[in-house]
Amino acid sequence: MDRISNLPDSLQNHIVSFLPLKDAIICSVLSKQWSHVCSSLSNLDFIEIGFRVSRECFKSIVDQILSRHDGSDIRKFCLMVSPFEDEFLSLLHVNTWISFALRHNVQELYMFISSNRPEDLLQAVQPQPQIQFPCAMFTCATLTSLTLVASYKKLKFPPDTRFPVLKKMTLWMISFADEYLTNKFFSDFSCPMLNDLFIRYCKIKNITTLNISFSSLKHFSLYENLSHSYKINLSAPNLLEFVYIGMYPPDIISRTFSSLVSATFKGEGNPYDLDDVSNCPRKILQELRNVETLALLGSFIEFLNRDQYFRSSLPTPYHSLKYLQLGMDAYQNQGHELIFLLRNCPNIQRLSITYHPVLLYNLVV
Structure with a gap:
């Protein structure tokens, strides 16, 4: 007996909701009993490359x-498309689909505009067109998670943004230009309940302080x-984890790093490319008290190595520090920084030292 086909519609829909959308569509054409199964799916993943069809199709x-979806x-x-610049797929179509999801009380919204050019994933060489999503998307009262990936296209923000229950936001390769609207966007005014913020490879122009x-x-x-x-003015009194990966140590103005439990800083640039070494790494370590x-x-230790005031500027020892992970350069004399840091970590329990690219020490004390 085909027990699954005789299950209540709600259970069938729940089962099919765990399948990739392609497989859910296949299930809907198995028989008349399954023809309705896609009408109330709670998870909709439209990934253009995954359908392996033309853009028109x-x-x-x-x-x-x-059009067949009910009122559930x-x-x-999730919508992942290549740049929409032709008659088959335009911004009007994309905004129509987003508006549909908003009308159905969407909780997690993932918007990916992929790039046809691999170099765009690293940096935008050519001026990129401006994109304006529906204003209702920036005032959605049901969104708990928002992910926007736009391949360095300039995203136009409305004057007012308000996500009353948003808890997680990921912005990837977005281009920001207006300082006032950008700073307003990254505040309690827009997201009073935000817990997780991920900003990855975004372009921030004409902004002196974020x-x-x-x-x-x-x-x-x-x-x-x-x-x-640009400088980063960070105010987050309940921040527990901070991760920064960039060419050079960030210039952060913060009085909230004392709340941090976990911190990661990775420098990917060459310190010797700079004429003057900033005191940013030193200022960061001064704030990491707990x-x-x-x-x-990466090259973070070497930035400290070139700062002649580093050893005389650290605060009292890091009594709370239990796990220290260091990436060091075997071609530079960084032993003094290593010894100095260890002397300021009296309660350390585990130490990992990597001489790029080889893990040299992984000690448990």
């Missing part, structure tokens, strides 16, 4: 699925692939 498939809520809506102020923020990751040209896990990777 992809658009038709999305339109048909959404959508938990997750203000990030979230009272409920607990996890913050900032990845950059260009030289740092951290339990600390990772200083």
